[in-house]
Amino acid sequence: MMRRAWDVGMRVLALTIDVPTGSRRNRAMRGGVALPFRFSRKVLLDLATHPAWALATARAGVPRVENYIPYANSANFAVVGKYMADLNKWGIDWDDLRRVRDLWKGRLVIKGVLDPGDAAGIVRLGADGIWVSNHGGRQLESAPAPIDVLADIRDAVGPAVKVLFDSGVRCGEDIVKAIALGADMVFCGRGFVYGTGAGGAAGAEKAFTILTDQTRRALIQIGCPSVAALTRGFLDERSLPPPLPAAARREAAPRVVGAK
Ligand SMILES: Cc1cc2nc3c(=O)[nH]c(=O)nc-3n(C[C@H](O)[C@H](O)[C@H](O)COP(=O)(O)O)c2cc1C
Numbered sequence: 001m002m003r004r005a006w007d008v009g010m011r012v013l014a015l016t017i018d019v020p021t022g023s024r025r026n027r028a029m030r031g032g033v034a035l036p037f038r039f040s041r042k043v044l045l046d047l048a049t050h051p052a053w054a055l056a057t058a059r060a061g062v063p064r065v066e067n068y069i070p071y072a073n074s075a076n077f078a079v080v081g082k083y084m085a086d087l088n089k090w091g092i093d094w095d096d097l098r099r100v101r102d103l104w105k106g107r108l109v110i111k112g113v114l115d116p117g118d119a120a121g122i123v124r125l126g127a128d129g130i131w132v133s134n135h136g137g138r139q140l141e142s143a144p145a146p147i148d149v150l151a152d153i154r155d156a157v158g159p160a161v162k163v164l165f166d167s168g169v170r171c172g173e174d175i176v177k178a179i180a181l182g183a184d185m186v187f188c189g190r191g192f193v194y195g196t197g198a199g200g201a202a203g204a205e206k207a208f209t210i211l212t213d214q215t216r217r218a219l220i221q222i223g224c225p226s227v228a229a230l231t232r233g234f235l236d237e238r239s240l241p242p243p244l245p246a247a248a249r250r251e252a253a254p255r256v257v258g259a260k
Helices: 002-007 026-030 041-049 051-060 066-072 077-087 094-103 116-124 146-157 172-180 190-221
Strands: 012-016 107-113 129-132 162-165
Touching (some): 066 077, 107 116, 146 172
């Protein structure tokens, strides 16, 4: 996969490490969302009650997980689904990260980091960016909110490392707060999924317009001339999360990130 990405011109690789195994998503289970896809009673009811969507989907064909088809050696959803599930059950450790760093000649970003010590260790390993994220809260119920650990991670990696941020960003003010706390880039997942669900490509575009407009307005409201000028000083100190205890800022020894 890395070779394919390189060959088509990709020069920045984001490696997600917060899915060492799949999580048990009760809401998805209740909603009948599962891989491989099944025509459950709930899905059939959804199809019947959303005829326009059902027709459009039928016309476009059942969604396929294109990326994995060449490796699973099959386009069959059940086979590909099992292949993906198997891939995700081995965990990931520092040796895996080192191997990826050695193999990938472009820039490397590690996604799903929530611990300042881990962030410092990942930078020492040669990564170019840290993506602070808890996967939108979809993986580990007890994981901290990324916004609460962002400032500590920025302090742990220093100003030269790119810090990317996501999870829970729902409006322009969230973007402003994340940048003020040290993020270089802020991402939004479900905001665009909801926009797309409601209005297709135009809906995604509209979500983008709303977020941009809200960000501009928030900057004007707090008297900040530009995104680049945002600093922690623009935040009310009383609303900032308390700094993590010194023990949490420890230098990361090369230890296991996830269970292997
Ligand atoms: C339906 C869905 C599928 C996702 N799949 C992946 C994935 O395959 N790899 C990944 O790194 N993150 C995945 N994510 C997580 C997003 O990249 C992102 O971290 C998260 O959505 C940000 O939180 P937010 O939705 O609150 O903005 C997924 C998120 C959603 C909602």
